[in-house]
Amino acid sequence: MLLAFSSPPFYTTYVRLPEEDEPIPTPIYNNPRYHPFFDHALGAADGSHIVTALPLDERSASRNRKGGISQNVFATCTLDTLLFTYVLSGIEGSATDSPYAGYGFVDLLLVPYRGVRYHLAEWGRAGLKPVNKEELFNLRHAKLRNAIERIFGILKKRFPILRAGCEYDMKYQVRLPPALCALHNFIRIYDPSEIQDFQDVQGDPDRAPQTGELAEGPATRAERSRADSRRDYIAQTMWESYQGWLRQAEAGEDEQME
Secondary structure (H helix, E strand, O other), X not given: OHHHHOOOOHHHHHOOOOOOOOOOOHHHHOOOOOOOOOOOOOOEEEEEEEEOOOOHHHOHHHEOOOOOEEEEEEEEEOOOOOOEEEXXXXXXXXXXXOOOOOOOOEOOEOOOOOOOOOOHHHHHHHOOOOOOHXXXXXXXXXXXXXXXXXXXXXXXXXXXXXXXXXXXXXHHHOOHHHHHHHXXXXXXXXXXXXXXXXXXXXXXXXXXXXXXXXXXXXXXXXXXXXXHHHHHHHHHHHHHHHHHHHHHHHHHHHHHHO
């Protein structure tokens, strides 16, 4: 069954990349905080650690930053329906602990500003409002991208084996995440109300953050420049819209006081 769920036709039927002409996701289109700034976003992407069992002499490369033995699974998901759209498993657990790990500036990826408050927990602890376009962009980016953290959290609560590990040959352990992601999608499609059982799941306890310098990767200097300019344009227009909203809110308060 593991091979069946992680192979065509089942896997390719239920885990697929979105089409370019997919409609704007509802969480974006119906929310002025995100529309029209993120209209072209097709989903969210991130990695997560999945517990693995390995012989003693093979554990070094798979030891993650918390000291556990894991494989890093990279995935993308939809923003509205919480469906996995791409899964890559089998990456050694230590991979994202490198100081050079990170997502690069490319035309098809919108990354947050480096060195600026980002994660929702940071905003919650601070209790502050954004003070510039970079902070505002990161805050709204993090709220949308939280879909990938939540879907990983749901997957692990639905299938506890992903946090407990299993002592099978690694060639089978690598197939487990994509197989269970496909099963997750199957359940979401044919029993959509079942997601209500996971309302308490808001994140992924084993997230594999990309914490180093943003990797240049194969992108050209021109592509990185385009991606950087696009992000700055989105952030600036978002900031101007936000400032306009603040002025309206302040004017409304003044009228009420009068």
